[in-house]
Amino acid sequence: MIELAGISRVFGTRTVVSDVSLRVAAGAILTVVGTSGSGKTTLLRMINRLVEPSAGTVRVGGRDIRTVPPHVLRRGIGYAIQGYGLFPHRTVAENIAVVPRLLGWDRRRIADRVDALLGLFNLDPAAYRDRLPAALSGGEQQRIGVARALAAEPPILLMDEPFGALDPIIRGQARADLRAIQRRTGTTIVLVTHDMDEALHLGDRIAVMDRGHLVQEADPAALIGMPATDFVRALLGGGDRAFQLMALRDVDDLIEPGPAPGAPIPAGTSVRAALAESLWSQRPALPVSRDGVLLGRVTRAALEAQGARP
Known part of the structure; x- marks a missing residue:
């Protein structure tokens, strides 16, 4: 577990991070999202002491990181940045x-x-x-x-805009790769991004930063359903919240026995993507497969019903 308790960072007269408290459960992904200058990267760097807090405490596994030499701490925390940083x-x-x-x-x-x-x-x-x-x-x-x-x-991986330099198609695959690998390894991840869509798709929990303050921390569905401020609402964009929620759910729980025409969609496909495929292909039901094995079908009616759920 990572615990931030009352963390602040001041540079000269400018407060970049102000009194932030957060907990990241072991094996979870926390995405930190905000605009440029919101303090999200500084917050991330205080976890591995690349930036020292002006106030507050950071604990990793219950241990105050100030009791660990920085070079020892960093060898136990993975760090990936935009631009890859390869030699x-x-x-x-x-x-x-x-x-x-x-x-x-x-x-x-x-x-x-x-x-x-x-x-x-x-x-x-x-x-x-x-x-x-x-x-x-x-x-x-x-x-x-x-x-x-x-x-x-490392049990912990910090990621600062790791996909920012990738084109949209490769970026989508990179997100899927990260999620799959994290599920296999159980690594605790804190990932900074300016992209709310990326934060929603990757994060088990999402922390929204605005001008150095933590303005909301919630799971993706709660964030979409109840944005705490106008700033959070603006980051979510003007799209229909029902469709945003549908993008967070997959079809696996909607599979029912029975045949359906055409090429199957893979298990794990989002409800939103499956509904789009159903509408584009004019098929009222889609077969679903995993590793080449047909599992059943998902109907358009079942997909559409997900948009009405809170």
């Missing part, structure tokens, strides 16, 4: 191995970990381990950046 003259394997080497891992253990992470990100170790970052696409560099942050198996 350009080091190979993919050497980039991923940075922290394990600092921790004194032996060569065999490091090599095994590098290959395991490349496989986890669907990158063939034989094809990628000896490449330099310049030979990688933006999406591949992003994956390597996250793999490096996870290399020493």
